[in-house]
Amino acid sequence: MTTFIFDVLTELKKNNNTISELTFVLPSKRAGLFLKNQLYKVSEQTIFAPTILSIEEFVENISELKTITNTELLFEFYNTYLKLTKDSPDSFEVFSKWAQILLQDFNEIDRYLIPQENIFNYLKAIQEINHWSLQKEQTTFVKNYLAFWNKLYSYYQEFTKALLTQKSGYQGLIYRESTKNIDAYIKANSEKKHIFLGFNALNTCEETIIQKLLENNLAEIFWDIDKTFLNNSKHDAALFTRQHKKNWPYFKTNPFNWITSNYTQPKTIEIVGIPKNIGQAKYIGTILKNLHENDPKLQSTAVVLGDENLLIPTLNSLPQGISALNITMGFPLKSIPLASLFDILFDIHKISSSNFYYKNVINIISNQYIKPLFYVDGIDYASLIIETIDTNNIIYVSPERLKSISPGTTKIIDLLFTNWDKSIDTALENCFGIITAIKEFLDQEKASNLLALEYLYRFNELFNELSRLNSTYKHIKDISTLFGIYKEVLSSETLDFQGEPLQGLQVMGMLESRVLDFETVIISSVNEGILPSGKSNNSFIPFDVKLENKLPTYKEKDAVYTYHFYRLLQRAKNIYILYNTEADVLTGGEKSRFITQLELEKIHNIHHNIIAPEVPVINRTLNEVKKTEHLIKEIVKLAERGFSPSSLTSYIRNPIDFYYQKILKIKEHEDVEETVAANTLGTVVHNTLEDFYKPLINTQLKEEDIKNLKSKINETVTTHFKQVYKEGDITKGKNLIIYEIAKRYVSNFLDLELEEIKRGRKIKIIAIEIENKVSIDIPGLDFPIQITGKVDRIDEYDGTIRIIDYKTGRVDKSDVEVINWEDITTDYKKYSKSFQVLTYAYMMQQSNHLKFPLHAGIISFKNLSEGFIGFCKKDKSGNGANKNYFITPEILDAFKTELQALILEICNKNIPFTEKEV
Known part of the structure; x- marks a missing residue:
């Protein structure tokens, strides 16, 4: 395959041009590199390389102005804005939001040589018509709005004047100035010949410059357009080329070079619809793997990414063995972990505060670059801080508190958390300090941290630029504005890859493909x-x-991409076009009109497939842990310490959870409770009632006792919240509501007790929060078995003993009813509460020889209207005709049988711990 660049060089050689004396102007620097590489193919001897420029470099040379960055333009424009806006000017942060758009418009107006005053006056007139009103007086808002449009031309004049004074400019201004200087340039370079190649869409300035050079016989221009597109008046790939051919006077008497016929040559085109972006990246890897088997060098293969966000997934999907790779697109600095560190630092300091949200603090000290700085003298202070925050339920933490927890890291804590709001200079100094501290750590093992050090170097450059802009212009007044400028600068910064620019596989974006030709082309994200x-x-x-x-x-703009798309296809032989089939917020899952157009042309034989990823069927196997001799010993130890009702119900719910929690002693990590959890609420209510009723043990409750307790609700609930919820805040938000709920629960319960006493009920407190540990003999086991647990309350109600378990959640009567005894140890959801209260009853009967009959049940704070909800044994018919609400010896004997069977199962070495399906 011959390339467009090679064909141009061959033509120039054929026409006896001295290549060394030519000046080549191309759409991009990358195209220039490929041109330089092709020179040896047409030169029979060693020569000096010709001058090779991108169009931007060429125009900059003519204008004698230098291009400045978009960020610096913004600062310069703000100088102009402040100079012309005396009344209530916008802050720099607000200004930057709309000024970016206006700068783009300035750029377009200049590139296309639009008379500035005319268009700005036109825009002003449109706005005045839009806001015309019968009212004599305009509102302040409308006045200010129209004043903005009235000043646009003044902004433009003053801004461009300031830039020209500094011999600098934005692209459009440089282009406009170059058209003014073109005659002088032609006069000064009357012997120089310019070769323009590979252009398509040209702005008015570019057209003016090129036509002037052509008219003075100082240039030749080579287009790259196929007759298939040029001869079709509706085909957008040749929209601009047709206009140039028709409108340029030069082509009335000179040939139009070139119109080719490469597009109709035989091609293999495969169009593939793939779900999701990651699917496209993976499929690119599959295509390259197949190509690599036939062509290990992939010498004339390009991957063109329509969506440049696919770069990293595509690189991760490349097959092994690719020896030469060139990536034209840089890796965005905003995508590396160091960027996320500074993002969160700026974010937490945008608002001046002496306390920081615990999640932000944890995110910062857990960052891969910061965490090692908290490891001092063998102590992992980062983990210590996180543990302290979790243990003490600290939601907002101050730098002073961090220093008290981590005294060995005072310096880095100051850099991360203090003084950012004092001045912008201080904030930037802190950023430099953080970079220096990270560098000092990475330098200890420099060889293994080269990439991380490169990241640091680029961020150091970025903050140097921010520092220069701040010291030069003084427009950054607060951290929020600094953050905005930081994001602006960061968005344009990339980390360039080192590769083989002229060898092997080429990975690029659509614009980087200009003027280049490849035999095999893979284009991704061809979606509308x-x-x-x-x-x-x-x-x-x-x-x-x-x-x-x-x-x-x-x-x-669509026509520009149409040209680039079809130009890639012109000389290629193997073409893979990928698109996303899935609905997406931006693309909607709709394939591009380019694909439809290719299919409708019917020039090529196109294979269109929809590919779905191969998803293996994974049969989920339930975890099973066999009981080894060691495991049996651990079970024996647990049995000797005692099985609690909650541990036994845990086994009923899922034996594997019992194994993890009770045998392996693995506890769930307790996060900071921002909102009071249900178990915390339950603990506070339990502890409050324990405080209230313990002094009343062995006494019969009286009205004055309850009334006396009601006066202590506020103080006691508050005390227990502080003990359990530690440093969590209960003074606002949901937590305040939950705090009030806790007080309401206790108050309602006391009201229930008071109502019972007023009705003549005799209630005597026998025990509160009583610990129990009893032995149980189980035939077949030769080691002791203990049952342990704490009963919330035992009282005597009109002469009948009641064993009571408090529940802050909702419990209904059906939750403590049993029909079939064998179900009580198998159905957790239905019978867990019955199992618990019967276990308490069994323990109390074994330890205290409580007299029968007695009641055992639950008081539900969410269902207090039911009062005491006692255990009930229903007959097997389940119709409720025969119910026994009393705990009798027969009831406990039946329960003991099931309890023994359950413990035997736990201790049986032949029955593994098997996970239940949830």
């Missing part, structure tokens, strides 16, 4: 909204005004 990008109008200039002034609209 990406290729082409679709309708977007980020401009102050309305659509109809753009049309009137011949400024580019979305139609022209």
Whole structure:
């Protein structure tokens, strides 16, 4: 396959041009590199390389101005804005939001040589008509709005004047100035010949410059357009080329070079629909793997990413064995972990505060670059801080508290958390200090940290630029504005890859493919909204005004991508076009019109497939842990310490959970409770009632006792919240509501007791929060078995003993009813509460020889209207005709049988711990 660049060089050689004396102007620097590589193929001897420039470099040379960054333009423009806006100017942060758009419009107006005063006056007139009103007086808002439009031309004049004084400019201004200087340039370079190649869409400035050079016989221009597109008046791939051919006077008497016929040559085109972006990246890897088997060097293969966010997934999907790889696109600095560190630092300091949200603190000290700095003298202070925050339920933490926890890391804590709000200089000094501290650590093992050190170097450059802008312009007044500028600078920064620019596989974006040709092309993300990008109008200039002034609209921008897409296909032999089939917020899952157009042309034989990832069927196997001799010993130890009702119900719910929690002693990590958890609420209510009733043991409750307790609710509940919830805040939000709920629960319970006493009920407190541990003999086991647990309350109600368990959740009567005894140890959801209260009854009967009959049940704080909800044994018919609400020896004997069977199962070495399906 011959390339466009090679064909141009061959033509120039054929026409007896001295290559060394030519000046080549191309759409991009990358194209220049490929041109330089092709020179040896047409030169029979050693020569000096010709001058090779990108169009931007060429125009900059003519204008004698230097390009400055978008960020610096913003600062310069703010100087102009402040100079012309005396009354209530916007802050720099607010200004930067709309000024970016206005700068883009300035750029377009200049690139297309639109008379500035005319268009700005036109825009002003449109706005005045839009806001015309019968009211004599305009509102302040409308006045300010119209004043803005009235000043646009003044902004433009003053801004461009300031830039030209400094011999600098934005791209459009440089282009406009170059058209003014082109005659002087031609006069000074009358012997120099310019070769323009590979251009398509040209702005008015570029057209003016190139035509001037052509008219003075100082240039040749080589287009790369196929006759298939040029001869089709509706095909957007040749939209601009047709206009140039028709409108340029030069082509009335000179040939139009070149119209080719490469597109109709035989090609293998495979169109593949793949779900999701990651699917496309994986499929690119599959294609390359197959290609690599036949062509290990992949010498003329390019992966063109329509969506540049696919770069990292694609790189991770490349097959092994690719020896040469060149990535034109840089890796965005905003995508590396160091960027997320500074993002969160700026975010927490945007608002001046002496306390920081615990999750932000944990995120910062857990960052891979910061965590090692908290490891001092063998102590992991980062883990210590996190543990202290969790243990003490600290939701907001101060730098002083961090220093008290981690005295060995005072310096880094100061850099991360203090003084950012004092001044912008101090904030930037802190950023430099953080970078220096990280570098000192990484330098200890420099060889293994080269990439991380490169990241640091680039961020150091970034903050140097921020520091320079701040010291030069003094427009950054607060951290929020600094954050905005930081994001602006960061968004344009990339970390360039080192590769083989002229060898092996090429990975690039669509714009980097200009002028280049490859035999095999893989194009991804060919979806509407990406290729082409679709309708977007980020401009102050309305659509109809753009049309009137011949400024580019979305139609022209779509035509630009149409040309690039079809130019990639012109000389290629093997083409893979991938698109996302899944609905997406931006692309909608709709394949691009380019694909539909290819299919409708019917020029090539196209294979269109929908690919789905192969998803293996994974049969989930339930975890099973066999009981080894060691495991049996651990079970024996647990049995000797005692099985609690909660541990036994844990086994009923899922034996594998019992194994993890009770045998392996693995506890769930307790996070900070921002909102009071249900178990915390339950603990506070339990502890409050324990405080209230313990002094009343062995006494019969009286009205004055209860009334006396009610006066202590507020104080006691508050005390227990502080003990359990530690440093958590209960003074606002949901926590305040839960705090009030806890007081209401206790108050309602006391009201229930008071009502019972007033009705003549005799209630005597026998025990409160009583610990029990009893032995149980189980035939077949030769080691002691203990049952242990704490009963919330035992009282005597009109002469009948009651064993009571408090529940802050809702419990209904059906939750403590049993029909079939064998179900009580198998159905956790239905019978767990019955199992618990019967276990308490059994323990109390064994230890205290409570007299029968007695009651055992639950008081539910969410269902207090039911009062005491006692255990009930229903007959097997389940119709409720025969119910026994009393705990009798027969009831406990039946329960003991099930309890023994359950413990035998736990201790049986032949029955493994098997996970239950949930």
